[in-house]
Amino acid sequence: MSGNKEESEVEVKSVFIGAGCNRVVNNVSWGASDLVSFGAQNAVAIFCPKTAQILTTLPGHKASVNCTHWIPSTKFAFKAKQLDRHYLLSGDTDGAIILWELTLAGKKWRQVLQLPQSHKKGVTCITGIMVSETDAIFASTSSDGTVYVWELVLTSAGGECKLSCLETLFVGSKPMVALSLAELPGNSGHMVLAMGGLDNKVHLYCGERTGKFVHACDLKAHTDWIRSLDFSLPICNDEANSILLVSSSQDKGIRIWKMTLRGSLTNNQGTYRKEEISLASYIEGPVLVAGSSSYQISLESLLIGHEDWVYSVEWQPPSITSVEETTYHQPQSILSASMDKTMMIWQPERKTGIWMNVVTVGELSHSALGFYGGHWSPDGNAILAHGYGGAFHLWKNVGVDVDHWQPQKVPSGHFAAVTDIAWARSGEYMVSVSLDQTTRIFAPWQNSASLTDKESWHEIARPQIHGHDINCVAIIQGKGNHRFVGGADEKVARVFEAPLSFLKTLNLATCQKSSFPENLQVDVQILGANMSALGLSQKPIYVNTVQETPERNGNDGLDTLESIPDAVPVVFTEPPIEDQLAYHTLWPESHKLYGHGNELFSLSCDHEGKLVASSCKVYAYNTKCYFCFKL
Known part of the structure; x- marks a missing residue:
């Protein structure tokens, strides 16, 4: 640029972030800030449930993120009203744990530190509690058979966080995968740490806020791996000396354990009072000793209702019971x-x-x-x-x-690597393909009801759900410029046509008051598509066929393995949710382009949208094979 001209500045801002959640049990955490964190490959993603938008991603991990945990979490939201900073812990498959800080005033994030004492293998669970407005205790466990307990002193204005390791526990060859921390009621300064894992037991450790956690007792009842644990706060105002622990397992059952303060061991007078036995009677278990106090543990209830592994249990956060918002109540939920x-x-x-x-x-x-x-x-x-x-x-x-x-x-997005993206020829939406074997369409929904007047991006269609990893995509010429060709590991390029239901949905998303062109009703007679059993060929559903749907109870309406009969195309007046995307937004496949002998990995289209070039891998000579198709 010449010296006579002033340099122009280009402003770049994030408009849309799409990401899927990693397939890990303890990956998601909902914080007292009313934001949700989750691991998306090597990044930590943050989304706002009120706007259904991913706000940002936090890069820093060198491996896939396994778990996240807010400090304070939703359980301690009543203690977080005066906090101007919230913190987030995230652990990955390499054993690293990173502490992040969120400043509420400017919605600014920063990486505070990485914990110096890393696990040798992947972190499986992180849990923490607020012991005061400036002090938190959290624990982490890993498949390396260790559990770390940390104290975190939260920062004041302009200060730095102070972190110290309180205890390192070695749990043996069967690692723990679930943790929960709580302060013991009626015994200030003492805490209880519950952990469960591959040995089907719930292990309880007692310790002080300064550390030195010792094994107290085991709770034996589950018959398979323990998957989740969660302590309640003191269960109600008239029973402030009791807390409840809920546990879930791969045995499909949920158990509620009650811990009740019996009294001080130094008190020679009879301090143990047998509680009244109600219809919800419980089985007495071991006695937990913490310092000079003892707690009777009992099995309060067994919840049976799920038909498969129960991966998660969580108590409902405390609710405010006074107008001054000074007292709280733990809901029995x-x-x-x-x-x-x-x-x-x-x-x-x-x-x-x-x-x-x-x-x-x-x-x-x-x-x-x-x-x-x-x-x-x-x-x-x-x-x-x-x-x-x-x-x-x-x-x-x-x-x-x-x-x-x-x-x-x-919010939604791919949960595996995105391999290719392409803009529609009209520029109204974006098509992406991924190794998660799906093709997705994202577009701004201008008339969606949101907290702001700005347009918000959403996934409006999932035109292809495949049985192979999809590597490439290209937009080609079609009716209304809505047609694309995709290539996957199956060595065949497939052409998909936009159905009438998508065209109407797109019109509603991009034009608030415009009417749908009636000529497209005549030109496009395909309303949607059905998915085959193997997830390969998507067959068209015609407009007249939908209007004459046969009875499912009759012989003509028997369900077959060729298609999913419940896949009925729908015109959406607001952004669709996951069930609707998976069922009702498929595009029909119009052509198969053969010729390649190996996996396709690249597609390209000419400016007119009539010629498509494709390439694949050739392993024998370490070269590529190219084809050109005319449409």
Whole structure:
């Protein structure tokens, strides 16, 4: 640039971030800041449930992120009202743990430090509690058979965090995969650490806030691996000397354990008082000794209802019980998430005290393999799940007098490496393909109801759900310029046509008041597509066929393995959720382009959109093979 001209500055800002959640049990955490963190490959992603947008990603890990945990978490949201900084812990498959800081005023993130004492193998769980507004205790466990306990002194204005390792516990050859920390009631300064793992037992360790955790006792009842543990806060105001521990296992069961203060060991007078036995009677277990106090442990309840492994259990966060917001109450409500594709809310009946399942929500997708975790919002009015396919599911209680849980919008994205992206020829949307074997379309939804007037990006269609890793994509000429060709490891390039349902949805997303062109109704007679059993060929669903749907109970309507009969194309008036994307947004396949003998890895189209060039791998000579197709 010549010296006579002033240099122009280009402003670059992030408009949209799409990412899927890593397939790990303890990967997601909902914090008191009302933000959700999760691992997306080697990065930590942060999304806002209110706007259904991923706000930022935090790079720093050199390996895939296994788990995240907020300090303070939703359990201690009542202690976080005066905090101007929140903290986040994240652990990866290399054993590294990083501490992040969020300044609420400017929504600014910074990496505070990486814990100096790293695990030798992948971190499997991180848990922490707030012992005061400036002090937190957290623990981490790994498949290397060690558990670290740390103290974190939170920063003041302009200061730095102070971190110190309180204890290192060696648990043996069977590592722990679930942790939970709590302060013992009626015994200030003492804490209890529950851990569970591959030996089917819940191990309890007692320690002081200064460290020195010692093994106290074991809880034996589960018959398979322990997957999740969570302590409640003192269960209610009139029972301040008791806390509850909930545990879930691969034996499909959930157990609630009660820890009640018996009294001081130095008191010679009879301090142990037998509690009244109700219909919800419990089985007495071992006695936990912490310092000069002892606690009677008992099995309070066994919850049976899930049909598969229960990966996650979590107590509902405390609620405010006074106008001054100085007292709180621990709700008797537990959220569980299972591989049976459901989440359940459990509560005791008022009269009998028997724990019952009061709410059940779930995922209907045929391709889903269940939930890896479930989490409460800070106010307890929303629940979030993440599943095997890297997708989120959010339900909100919109009922007034009666609970009524409705699904909400959430961010989405690929949960494996993105191999190629392409802009639509009209520039209205973006197509991406990935090693997660899906093709996705992202577009700005201008008329979506959001907290801001700005347009928000969402996944509006999932045109291809494949049986092979997809490596490349190219947009080509078609009716309305909505046609693409994709290449995968199967050595065949496939051409997909935009159906009528997508064209109408795209029109609603990009034009607030414009009417749908009626001529497209005549030109495009394909409403959507059905998925085959093996996830390869997607067959078209014609407009007239949908209007004359046969009865499913009759012989003509028998379900076959050739297609999923429930896949009915839908025109969406708002961004679709995960179940809708997986079922109702497929595109029909119009052509197969043969010729390659190995995996396709690159596609390109000319400016007119009529010629497509493709290339594949040739292993024998370490060269490539190229083809050109005319459409």
